[in-house]
Amino acid sequence: MYPIRDDRPVGTTKSAQAPARPGEIGSGRLVVRKLNRDRISDVPRKTIKVEHKLEYLQILDEKGNIDAAHDPKLNGDTLLSLHRLMLFTRLFDERMLALQRQGRIGTYAPVRGQEAVQIGTSFALKPGDWMVQSFREPGACFHRGWPVDKLMQFWGGYEEGCAVPERVNDTPIAVPVASQIPHVAGLAWAMKLKKTDHVALGFVGDGGTSEGDFHEALTFAGVFDLPAIFVITNNQWAISHPRTMQTRAKTLAQKAGGYGIDGIQVDGNDVLAVHTATVEAIAKARKGGGPTLIECVTYRLAMHTTADDPKKYRSEAEVKKWEKRDPLIRFDAYLRSKGILDDGMDEQVRTDIKTTIKAGIEKYEASRDVDPRDCFPYTYVEMTEELKTQAREFDLALEREGVSSGH
Amino acid sequence: MAQMNMVKALNLAMHEALSEDDNVVIMGEDVGQDEGVFRVTENLLMDFGKNRIIDTPLAEGAIVGTAVGMSLYGMKPVCEMQFSGFAYQAYHQIEGHVSRFHNRTRGRYRMSMVIRMPFGGGIRAIEHHSESREALYAHNPGLKMVICSSPRNARALLLESIRHPDPVIFFEPKASYRAFKEEVPDEPETMPIGKAQVVREGSDITIISYGAMMRPVLEAVDDLADEQGTSIEVIDLLTVSPIDTECLTNSVAKTGRAVVVHEGPRTCGVGAEVTARLVETCFFHLEAPVRRITGYDVHFPYFAREQAFLPNADRIKTAVRETLEV
Numbered sequence: 219m220y221p222i223r224d225d226r227p228v229g230t231t232k233s234a235q236a237p238a239r240p241g242e243i244g245s246g247r248l249v250v251r252k253l254n255r256d257r258i259s260d261v262p263r264k265t266i267k268v269e270h271k272l273e274y275l276q277i278l279d280e281k282g283n284i285d286a287a288h289d290p291k292l293n294g295d296t297l298l299s300l301h302r303l304m305l306f307t308r309l310f311d312e313r314m315l316a317l318q319r320q321g322r323i324g325t326y327a328p329v330r331g332q333e334a335v336q337i338g339t340s341f342a343l344k345p346g347d348w349m350v351q352s353f354r355e356p357g358a359c360f361h362r363g364w365p366v367d368k369l370m371q372f373w374g375g376y377e378e379g380c381a382v383p384e385r386v387n388d389t390p391i392a393v394p395v396a397s398q399i400p401h402v403a404g405l406a407w408a409m410k411l412k413k414t415d416h417v418a419l420g421f422v423g424d425g426g427t428s429e430g431d432f433h434e435a436l437t438f439a440g441v442f443d444l445p446a447i448f449v450i451t452n453n454q455w456a457i458s459h460p461r462t463m464q465t466r467a468k469t470l471a472q473k474a475g476g477y478g479i480d481g482i483q484v485d486g487n488d489v490l491a492v493h494t495a496t497v498e499a500i501a502k503a504r505k506g507g508g509p510t511l512i513e514c515v516t517y518r519l520a521m522h523t524t525a526d527d528p529k530k531y532r533s534e535a536e537v538k539k540w541e542k543r544d545p546l547i548r549f550d551a552y553l554r555s556k557g558i559l560d561d562g563m564d565e566q567v568r569t570d571i572k573t574t575i576k577a578g579i580e581k582y583e584a585s586r587d588v589d590p591r592d593c594f595p596y597t598y599v600e601m602t603e604e605l606k607t608q609a610r611e612f613d614l615a616l617e618r619e620g621v622s623s624g625h
Numbered sequence: 626m627a628q629m630n631m632v633k634a635l636n637l638a639m640h641e642a643l644s645e646d647d648n649v650v651i652m653g654e655d656v657g658q659d660e661g662v663f664r665v666t667e668n669l670l671m672d673f674g675k676n677r678i679i680d681t682p683l684a685e686g687a688i689v690g691t692a693v694g695m696s697l698y699g700m701k702p703v704c705e706m707q708f709s710g711f712a713y714q715a716y717h718q719i720e721g722h723v724s725r726f727h728n729r730t731r732g733r734y735r736m737s738m739v740i741r742m743p744f745g746g747g748i749r750a751i752e753h754h755s756e757s758r759e760a761l762y763a764h765n766p767g768l769k770m771v772i773c774s775s776p777r778n779a780r781a782l783l784l785e786s787i788r789h790p791d792p793v794i795f796f797e798p799k800a801s802y803r804a805f806k807e808e809v810p811d812e813p814e815t816m817p818i819g820k821a822q823v824v825r826e827g828s829d830i831t832i833i834s835y836g837a838m839m840r841p842v843l844e845a846v847d848d849l850a851d852e853q854g855t856s857i858e859v860i861d862l863l864t865v866s867p868i869d870t871e872c873l874t875n876s877v878a879k880t881g882r883a884v885v886v887h888e889g890p891r892t893c894g895v896g897a898e899v900t901a902r903l904v905e906t907c908f909f910h911l912e913a914p915v916r917r918i919t920g921y922d923v924h925f926p927y928f929a930r931e932q933a934f935l936p937n938a939d940r941i942k943t944a945v946r947e948t949l950e951v
Contacts, residue, residue: 348697348698350694377728377729377731378731380729380730380731381730381731381732381733382730382733382734384733389697389734390729390730392722394717394721397690397717397718397721397722398722399690400686400687400689400690400691400693400694400718401690401691401693401694401697401722402694403687403690403691403694404690404691404692404693404694404695404696404697404698405694405695405697405698406694407691407694407695408694408695408697408698408699408700409698411650411676411695411700412698412700418694430686430714431686431687431690431717431718434682434684434686434687434690435687435690435691437682437684437687438681438682438684438687438691441682595732596727596728596731596732597727597728597766597767598727598767598769598791599727599732599735599790599791600790602819602867603819603867603870603871604867604868604870605867
């Protein structure tokens with residue numbers, strides 16, 4: 219981490235400009251704040267009561283303990299499915315980092331530490347519902363029916379990784395931050411206009427809450443009372459920018475109030491809390507109760523992508539603190555305390571997952587010899603004459619260069 | 626057949642599309658109760674209700690962004706950007722998602738939607754209401770870029786655009802909205818996207834234009850025919866992406882001379898693309914350099930200066946005469 223060198227006002231270094239007057243940029247003071255503090259009228263002000271509740275939900279504490287009275291009493295199969303999916307996400311993630319280092323995929327955005335958010339939320343969806351991903355939800359995709367090899371294709375540089383499998387109602391990875399959030403509102407809007415009881419759920423990061431698209435999407439969802447669930451994966455860091463740089467507000471969930479919709483903050487490392495909050499939000503949306511913003515407080519234990527080094531911007535101590543809150547350790551302890559999971563079962567699940575991932579890698583690597591000519595046919599539903607001409611030109615160039623068709 | 630202006634013709638196309646397909650919705654600012662600031666959506670709210678004719682909050686990005694979501698769910702949104710000058714707030718959705726979803730998902734999802742925008746100068750509007758930025762969209766793979774010029778082709782092209790499986794950016798020359806009337810057939814009529822139209826046949830020179838510039842072009846053509854008997858072929862591009870190269874080539878191979886006319890800035894404009902194609906396909910037929918009469922590479926002036934700025938029949942006539950003299 220860099221020490222901050224100084225906090226001199228902007229515009230004072232080697233400058234021939236006139237000294238700033240109080241209240242101007244460069245004076246180090248902001249006019250806005252001065253006016254807020256110093257009222258210039260003594261007319262008594264009325265208070266506007268804004269009704270907005272904000273709840274916080276945690277079910278499992280950091281050690282996996284639970285107040286027995288409040289155990290959501292999910293059945294054993296459900297609990298083991300949540301466990302398997304989180305573990306799958308973790309092991310897949312570890313494997314992807316290794317593949318990246320070996321040059322077998324490109325830059326990769328790791329998930330470590332955030333598993334409970336994507337599993338707890340996506341697990342509450344039904345097949346007719348839609349899920350709108352950001353770019354760090356492979357576990358949710360796996361649960362929704364994406365095969366492992368397809369999840370790898372995107373990071374390997376193949377559009378095929380965005381060719382959503384048939385019967386899966388998801389959008390593919392969206393790279394521009396928060397640009398996918400209006401799609402959640404649009405899907406939910408279509409569901410409402412077509413009078414279905416489906417819902418749309420989408421993911422955005424803490425950094426994404428600063429984007430205009432986040433604001434606009436929540437505005438629309440509120441105004442039209444849409445069956446939409448917006449999940450903020452607040453992993454504390456937008457590359458090098460801490461959560462505090464995205465807003466001065468105490469929570470991200472409270473932004474819901476500005477849009478007149480419900481908001482809740484949950485412990486994002488507690489899969490039971492995430493799942494419970496999502497189930498409630500979805501049930502409300504299905505009944506026509508409108509959208510919900512769910513802020514899941516979690517932590518990105520690894521780098522933003524394999525292209526950056528988090529040591530430059532955050533402390534080891536902070537990471538260590540969050541490692542103790544690991545969602546997998548916590549859930550593991552809970553399952554063992556309930557007698558649902560033991561060493562033998564855990565080992566068996568790991569072996570199964572590793573087998574699935576290994577088969578996925580083999581399938582991915584077998585699919586890598588693609589035809590570069592495939593960049594043409596999908597630009598439009600039917601190729602235009604212009605593209606046919608350019609495709610012939612490309613074809614001739616590739617022929618001269620001896621590039622095979624790949625198939 | 627009924628005589629109508631472009632506003633009525635566009636309204637007719639939307640009425641027909643809404644009637645034939647339940648998945649079509651109209652969305653935008655002031656499109657419902659107010660019936661559009663240019664009245665293009667007149668009576669639609671009354672006829673189709675607020676679930677089909679949707680007044681939205683003032684957020685172009687979310688109008689297009691939610692239309693993406695609707696399109697994913699099988700609907701066919703027709704978005705109105707109140708003026709093309711405000712569409713940049715939605716440009717990231719258009720570039721980032723509307724134009725890409727079909728390719729990105731290898732054809733799994735279509736972005737069947739239309740984004741309508743009034744464009745161009747000539748109505749004495751304030752800043753940001755007069756630009757012609759068709760080249761921005763034409764430069765963007767995955768989009769079709771259509772520009773109507775008359776009531777009849779406005780109706781036919783808009784109806785076709787709404788039925789079309791690809792996303793269409795539909796530019797409406799607002800200076801032509803109420804400028805003249807034309808016979809529009811009673812039965813639904815469409816014109817193919819990607820096809821230009823030879824609106825006058827001639828043998829001496831070809832003028833290629835589109836949108837509101839078609840009017841000064843035709844005025845110049847009539848004048849030159851009267852004054853000096855020049856036989857001018859006129860092509861209305863109608864679609865600027867993809868450009869109908871074959872139509873341009875056939876004409877200029879015959880006439881050997883060409884002038885391209887548009888309001889938008891010259892550099893990297895549609896005229897530059899048309900000229901490049903003519904050089905590629907008609908080089909040995911060309912008797913003279915291809916001339917461009919366009920907006921200059923400056924910001925569109927405020928309206929006190931706009932009439933002086935806009936290309937007009939005199940400038941087109943001069944360019945034609947000079948090109949014929951080479």
